[in-house]
Amino acid sequence: MADHHEFESPVDLxxxxxxxxxxxxxxxxxxxxxxxxxxxxxxxxxxxxxEQTPGPRQAQLAALAERWDAxxxxxxxxxxxxxxxxxxxxxxxxRFGHQPADQR
Amino acid sequence: MLFPTLTFGLFFLCVYVxxxxxxxxxxxxxxxxxxxxxxxxxxxxxxxxxxxxxxxALINWSLARAIASSGSTDDEHERDEDAPSGEKTQAYRRKMxxxxxxxxxLLILGFFKYYDFFLGEVAPLLTDVxxxxxxxxxxxxxxxxxxxxxxxxxxxxxxxxxxxVRPASLLDITLLMSFFPHLVAGPIVRAAHxxxxxxxxxxxxxGMAAMALLLxxxxxxxxxxxxxxxxxQFVDPVFFDPSAYGSGDLIFAAYGYAxxxxxxxxxxxxxxxxxxxxxxxxxxxxxDQPYRAVSLQDFWRRWHISLSSWLxxxxxxxxxxxxxxxxxxxxxxxxxxxxxxxxHGAKWTFLIWGGLHGLVLSLERIWREVKPWRWSLPRPIxxxxxxxxxxxxxxxxxxxxxxxxxxxxxxxxxxxGKATMITPLGLGLVLIGLAMHLGPPRLMPALAIRLRRVxxxxxxxxxxxxILLIDAMRFEGVAPFIYYQF
Numbered sequence: 001m002a003d004h005h006e007f008e009s010p011v012d013l014x015x016x017x018x019x020x021x022x023x024x025x026x027x028x029x030x031x032x033x034x035x036x037x038x039x040x041x042x043x044x045x046x047x048x049x050x051e052q053t054p055g056p057r058q059a060q061l062a063a064l065a066e067r068w069d070a071x072x073x074x075x076x077x078x079x080x081x082x083x084x085x086x087x088x089x090x091x092x093x094x095r096f097g098h099q100p101a102d103q104r
Numbered sequence: 105m106l107f108p109t110l111t112f113g114l115f116f117l118c119v120y121v122x123x124x125x126x127x128x129x130x131x132x133x134x135x136x137x138x139x140x141x142x143x144x145x146x147x148x149x150x151x152x153x154x155x156x157x158x159x160x161a162l163i164n165w166s167l168a169r170a171i172a173s174s175g176s177t178d179d180e181h182e183r184d185e186d187a188p189s190g191e192k193t194q195a196y197r198r199k200m201x202x203x204x205x206x207x208x209x210l211l212i213l214g215f216f217k218y219y220d221f222f223l224g225e226v227a228p229l230l231t232d233v234x235x236x237x238x239x240x241x242x243x244x245x246x247x248x249x250x251x252x253x254x255x256x257x258x259x260x261x262x263x264x265x266x267x268x269v270r271p272a273s274l275l276d277i278t279l280l281m282s283f284f285p286h287l288v289a290g291p292i293v294r295a296a297h298x299x300x301x302x303x304x305x306x307x308x309x310x311g312m313a314a315m316a317l318l319l320x321x322x323x324x325x326x327x328x329x330x331x332x333x334x335x336x337q338f339v340d341p342v343f344f345d346p347s348a349y350g351s352g353d354l355i356f357a358a359y360g361y362a363x364x365x366x367x368x369x370x371x372x373x374x375x376x377x378x379x380x381x382x383x384x385x386x387x388x389x390x391x392d393q394p395y396r397a398v399s400l401q402d403f404w405r406r407w408h409i410s411l412s413s414w415l416x417x418x419x420x421x422x423x424x425x426x427x428x429x430x431x432x433x434x435x436x437x438x439x440x441x442x443x444x445x446x447x448h449g450a451k452w453t454f455l456i457w458g459g460l461h462g463l464v465l466s467l468e469r470i471w472r473e474v475k476p477w478r479w480s481l482p483r484p485i486x487x488x489x490x491x492x493x494x495x496x497x498x499x500x501x502x503x504x505x506x507x508x509x510x511x512x513x514x515x516x517x518x519x520x521g522k523a524t525m526i527t528p529l530g531l532g533l534v535l536i537g538l539a540m541h542l543g544p545p546r547l548m549p550a551l552a553i554r555l556r557r558v559x560x561x562x563x564x565x566x567x568x569x570x571i572l573l574i575d576a577m578r579f580e581g582v583a584p585f586i587y588y589q590f
Contacts, residue, residue, distance in 0.1 A: 015311075019309070022308045029563045040572055041575055091528070091529045092333075094529060
């Protein structure tokens, strides 16, 4: 009885020489990505906290997130996301030449 | 709890840390942690469904054990006239047990998915023949992902019966069916794929982690940007009221839905595979550039591979598969595809979708058998024809009703040419969705091979920039994945 049936997985890569500390490497990536997003995407955190069930703790966290969002914006960290989002909204609103802007 | 949300992101961070710290000391504890996490994930929809999940796992685990303890794992004794009567009895007992298990699984699935539909269809028939009654419609709430975990449990039990896998522990089987990355929308991961991985301490290597991160980010882009934008801005409004739009819009929305459903469903699979890989587990491939297919048979080797291979192994082959004459093969194809259609839900439109695929698969089969000429269709022509048959099927699949699908098709046939919905962004997204099928098939693994050598801070920043870009483009809010309803 064969218990292990071979199958192809997208995460199977051609084997190379083993590279050290895979777990540490992966964890560092996740940590750096999270910190980067915390600094540059504070608005998403703020919006997420605003959506949570209202309560004293939620209100505290919301105030904190709002301050953090304002701070990251004031030092320019939140700017790239804001600009990108504005550009995306402009792309959403764009129409072909023959279409009136309010058509749809 | 939807994958592309901050709630899930925080949940996954906690699971990742716990599994690789507390769980790393003992594999059994790791599995218990994963099981609890999976129940929390599933319970976020409705805690009652967790009880159903546990109950389903218990049924399949106990029946598989009973089957395994009933002697030989093949049917030799049953077929062998000279076999001792005790062994014949055991073989009969095993057959009865597996039949009971299949019936129990189908009953659970049937009750939740088809009970109200069945009564709704039967009521007018009873009235027509003079037996009109108020039938007890229950407004049954469909547990998310029930089709997926039921198929997984059922295939485990059948595999034990066929002698393909050994019976596993209750913990392994419950985790197999509950494991949160695949729980609600697949891929359908079989016991033979996952249980042996559960029985060993999982290992992570840099290549696996790099590929996992790429899959998660790519999945986020496909779901949060392409699928959500196309759904909310173009596809949903047109399918809601096809009569309000011209043929140009209807055709565009049909192509849009083909891209949306691919980006939606393959995104879930990509993220599921990536999340499982970050926890050290491998899942099978579920999509392989499906709109690149040059025949419908080819399409089903590329689309929802875990379901098509499940239907092939447990239904099509069970019906006789490719044995017998061409008529038997076509019958088996039709039955398989009709049941595959109804697996998606209790709607006539799904049945017609399955029927269309079954019919075309049968025609392809007949063509191969009796081909009067030696030539085959040039590949680009085959690709175009296959794609448009698939798109035609998607119109039935997406339409709210059979009449809605017919309205949609008659709107296209009227050919007014009017197209007010197409915007530069919408057109761009549809083209990107189609272009994904023309790229090199193994582009992402090649990228991951390079990425695994890059220092973690650089990869972390790159991943952060990619997610920031996606978040800036995403549509406000995240719609549930299409396949959650199945």
